[in-house]
Amino acid sequence: MTSEPEIKYDFNAIEQKWRERWLSTHAFKASEDPSRKKYYQLEMFPYPSGRIHMGHVRNYTIGDVVARYKRMKGFNVLHPMGWDAFGLPAENAAIKNNTHPAKWTYENIDYMKKQLQRMGFSYDWNRELATCNPDYYRWEQLFFVKLFKKGLVYQKKTTVNWCEDCQTVLANEQVIDGLCWRCDHQVQPREMNGWFFKITDYAEELLAECDNLTGWPEKVLTMQRNWIGKSVGAEVDFPVEGMDDILQIFTTRPDTIFGATFMSIAPEHPLVEKLSKGTTHEKEVAEFVLRTKNLKQGKKPGEELEKEGVFTGRYCINPFNDERIPIYTANFVLMEYGTGAVMAVPAHDQRDFEFAQKYGIPIKIVIQPANRTLEISSLEAAYCESGVLTGSAEFDGLDSEKAQEAIINHAAQKGFGKARTTFRLRDWGISRQRYWGAPIPMISCQKCGMQPVPEEDLPISLPTDVKFDKSGKSPLHTLKSFYQTTCPSCQGEARRETDTMDTFVESSWYFARYTCPDFTDGPLKKEAVDYWLSVDQYIGGVEHAILHLLYSRFFTKIMRDLGYLTIDEPFKNLLTQGMVIKDGSKMSKSKGNVVDPNDLVEKYGADTVRLFSLFAAPPERDLEWNDQGVEGAFRFLNRVYRFIVANCDSTSKARTEIDPDRLNNASRTLHRKTHQTIRKVSGDIEVNFHFNTAISAVMELTNTMFSLTGEATTEKIDQTVIREAVDSVLLLLYPMVPHFCAELWEQTGHLDSLDHTAWPGFNPEAAKEDELTIVIQVNGKVRGRLQVAPDISEEDLKQQALADEKIQKFIGETKIRKVIVVKNKLVNVVAN
RNA sequence: GCGAGAGUGGCGGAACUGGUAGACGCACUAGACUUAGGAUCUAGCGCCCUUCGGGUGUGGGGGUUCAACUCCCCCCUCUCGCACCA
Known part of the structure; x- marks a missing residue:
């Protein structure tokens, strides 16, 4: 053993010290201060499933770096954390372990909170909230009642997505490839009564506003736009021959209406039975409807059925030319979209084309492209582009766009049609047949119908004295003390709604409640939301690109229209971080490739884990976890620790102004490198959060620093320059490895806490190189290098390059055609 | 099928508005210090050819340019999203 005492980076002691200090001093408590510029940094809050996983660690580390960085830049930062605490797992656990969901949930919260604190995230824990707390969901119930009164909440019976395993209904957004988003079980259609938020009223705004979300990834915006799915077109009424009924269709191509040679309607269409009744096709149609229904249920997600259909036995009349058009019912027509009926134009729609060919239905060309002429005899596929109208009576000769307008006008004038826009987006069904959720504040009275719970009676708290049985059914449905109530209108006997709200309702507005979590006079405190909102930077997984983000946008507009907010959009900037993967695939128990944050933190400390998750990949990309890489991050911190302890123990006084002219070469090199590093790191964080290159x-x-102070060096580095470099390293790394830096900052004699120290600026003069390496190319190939002063003239540079021995050799006898000089970069000699 | 993104050493990843490809880290190899080292330090590390020195190289093929990972065209592969939306 040498005489040198071993320098030990005791991360346990360091992290415990700072963790406790931050907690006890409420170091990250935020309060409104109109004199300061605010910054609201938010990460998607977790579901308290039991323990945090690597995805959380990564997500929250990225957020924490931003929060700490912005504090150093002088912003008043709001960085809250809470719990998305309602949901099915709590209920399942309750059934399995015979505990109460609340107990399970709160125990998980306690544990996970400790884990988050162990990571050193700089949250304002005073603002912590759990959505299962009545103090939270009471306001959601208030929103519900207010929206009901505004007609933005309604009840209807529809075919819903039922998950047998979860014993509940799912929203369209929660069905992925025909499977339940949570448990992966096949979803069944089922007729049910449920409550809906009228999100479709906001479809237009939700779509239009996408253009203003410049701080969002294009990928997410595209997904949202597609989900909303706007199509502009017309609605046209086709009278049914021999009946009083009319068949209403929606089309985006009214210009092709003269080419309609049949109609196709969805098998579920209410008219199907009536149309075929009494015709010779009645039986065939009934069989087809049944068969299609079974086929649709049994088909694999994503699988496309072969186009099939049957004639209903009836005709309708094209109101434009009085042609008789046969009505078919076809398996590819969706009841949920448009009117559930379409006019079929085989010449100009590929599906109709295939259908017409299969059943020998005539094809009629009514659009001709500009550059060629379509012939029925040679038509191999539908022509779906625009063109010039033909065979369309008085509209002949118009181009598609003008014709659409003219045809819609014509229909409107005659009263059998009008312009119409449809959306793919459906209203948001929020009824869940579960216990562990926010009760829907409605009362059903035999006499008065559906009545909202009076606002002063809110909250409707979840009863706690409930028993769970193995059936998995919600105990609320059979809990008399809960559902038995009186009608707020007639005081008669009435029944309380026993369904609870989709948990996505809670997460649709939590970001706003963080601004005033303890406010009791209403859901949101005006001064607080006006100061803090909107969220400046939101960070979370891309898996929420549609569900949560769309609902949150919708709720923001609702809260605005209820007068609680003035903003239109909740999240100014969005970062969707990639997944954490191991051995090429997502971490999962079944694959056995799960890395537990606890084990890592124990072995290396929180700072190392944070550092590696930032270093291994830029945030938006997937991160391949690598145990040896973590080791590398740990090694780096040890190196820095060793350097500082070895070089800075003696003095805190060597911190004076640096005069560059008096420095020796080595000192100047380090001084320059320090300022270049500050410039680089600031840029990497500011521009696109590329912490990997910053690190x-x-x-x-x-x-x-090591190489200039090593034993082999001849020049002694100026102590002030070393101090400047060390201070800079600590300042630059602080947002990423805060315990580590705070400790060393203190150990190196700083009196002020690093938590309140400003981000360093760089001196452009100091960062400037005093010698540049210029590459010399001959015919595009690198043949030599030149050391020159930065401000050398192009002519001098050219002369020096041409004079170079090696370059001479390569030019040889060939003739110089051209010399390209790029300032401060290279010289390219073109010769042949 | 449609839409978006991505293909760079053994691996994770760098490369500004076209201008030294492979920063930084991991792994690996050799050496030093050591009773020992999985600690630390030094050096090397795309591929090919015999060292000097060359050649070649960013999924494949064309093109523009003095110069292409970067721009244009065609193709291949992977990931993600949508998927009969009339």
């Missing part, structure tokens, strides 16, 4: 820049700086 590698600091690694370069520390490598320089």
Whole structure:
């Protein structure tokens, strides 16, 4: 053993010390201060499933770096955390372990909160909220009642997505490839009564506003736009021959209406039975409807059925030319979209084309492209583009666009049609037949119908004295003390709604409640939301690109229209971080490739885990977890620790102004590298949160520090320059490895806490290279290098390059055609 | 099928508005210090050819340019999203 005492980076002691200090001093408590510029940093809050996983660690580390960085930049930062605490797992656990969901949930919250604190995330824990708390969901119930009164909440009976395993209904957004988003079981259609939020009223705004979300990834916006799915077109009424009924269709191509040679309607269409009744096709149609229904249920997700249909035995009349058109029912027509009936134009729609060919239905060309002429005899596929109308009476010769307008006008004038826009987006069904959720505040009275719970009676709290049985059914449905109530209108006997709300309702507005979590006079405190909202930076997984983000946008507009907010959009900037994967695939128990944050934190400390998750990949990309890489991150911190302890123990006084002219070469090199590093790291964080390159820049700086102070060096580095470099390293790394930096900052004699120190600026003069390496190419190939002063003239540079011995050799006898000089970069000699 | 994104050493990843491809880290190899080292330090590390020195190289093929990972065209592969939306 040498005489040198071993320098030990005791991360346990360091992290415990700072963790406790931050907690006891409420170091990250935020309060409104109109004199300061605010910054609201938010990460998607977790479901308290039991323990945090690597995805959380990554997500929250990224957010924490931003929060701490913005504080150093002088912003008044709001960085809250809470719990998305309602949901099915709590209920399942309750059934399995015979405990109460609340107990399970709160125990998980306690544990996970400790885990988050162990990671050193700089949350304002005073603002912590759990959505299962009546103090939270009471306001959601108030929103519900207010929206009901505005007609934005309604009840209807529809075919819903039923998950047998979860014993509940799912929203369209929660069905993925025909499977339940939570448990992966096949979803069944089922007729049910449920409550709906009228999100379709906001479809237009939700779509239009996408254009203003410049801080969102294009990918997410595209997904939202597709989900909303706007199509502009017309609605046209086709009278049914021999009946009083009319068949209403929706089309985006009214210009092709003269080419309609049959109608196809969805098998579920209410008219199907009536149309075929009494015709010779009645039996066939009934069989087809039944068969299609079974087929649709049994088909694999994503699988496309072969186009099939049957004639209903009836005709309708094209109101434009009085032609008789046969009505078919076809398996590819969706009842849920448009009117559930379409006019079929085989010449100009591929599906109709295939259908017409299969059943020998005539094809009629009514659109001709500009560059060629379509012939029925040679038509191999539908022509779906626009063109010039033909065979369309008085509309002949118009181009598609003008014709659409003219045809819609004509229909409107005659009263059998009008312009119409449809959306793919459906209203949001929020009824869940579960216990562990926010009760829907409605009362059903035999006499008065559906009545909202009076606002002063809110909240309707979840009863706690409930028993769960193995059936998995919600105990609320059979809990008399809960559902038995009186009608607020007639005081008669009435029944309380026993369904609870979709948990996505809670997460649709939690970001706003964080601004005033303890406010009791209403859901939101005006001064607080006006100061803090909107969220400046939101960070979470891309898996929420549609569900949560769309609902949150919708709720923001609702809260605005209820007068609680003035903003239109909740999240100014969105970062969707990639997944954490191991051995090429997503971490999962079944694959056995799960890495537990606890084990890592125990072995290396929170700072190392944070550092590696930032270093291994840029945030938006998937991160391949690598145990040896973590080791590398740990090694780096040890290196920095060793350097600082070895070089800075003696003094805190060597912190004076640096005069560059008086420095020796080595000192100047380090001084320059320090300022270049500050410039690089600031840019990497500010521009696109590329922490991986920021960290590698600091690694370069520390490598320089070591090599310039090593035993082989002849020049002694100025102590002030070393101090400047060390201070910079600590400041630059602080947002990423805060315990580590705070400790060393203190140990190196700083009196002020690093938590309140500003982000360093760089001196452009100091960062400037005093010698540049210029590459010399001959015919595009690198043949030599030149050391020159930065401000050398192009002519001088050219002369020096041409004079170079190696370059001479390569030019040889060939003739110089051209010399390209790029300032501060290269010289390319073109010769042949 | 449609839409979006991505293909760079053994691996994770760098490369500004076209201008030294492979920063930084991991792994690996050799050496130093050591009773020992999985600690630390030094050096090397795309591929090919014999060292000097060359050649070649960013999924494949064309093109623009003095110069292409970067721009244009065609193709291949992977990931994600949508999927009969009339």
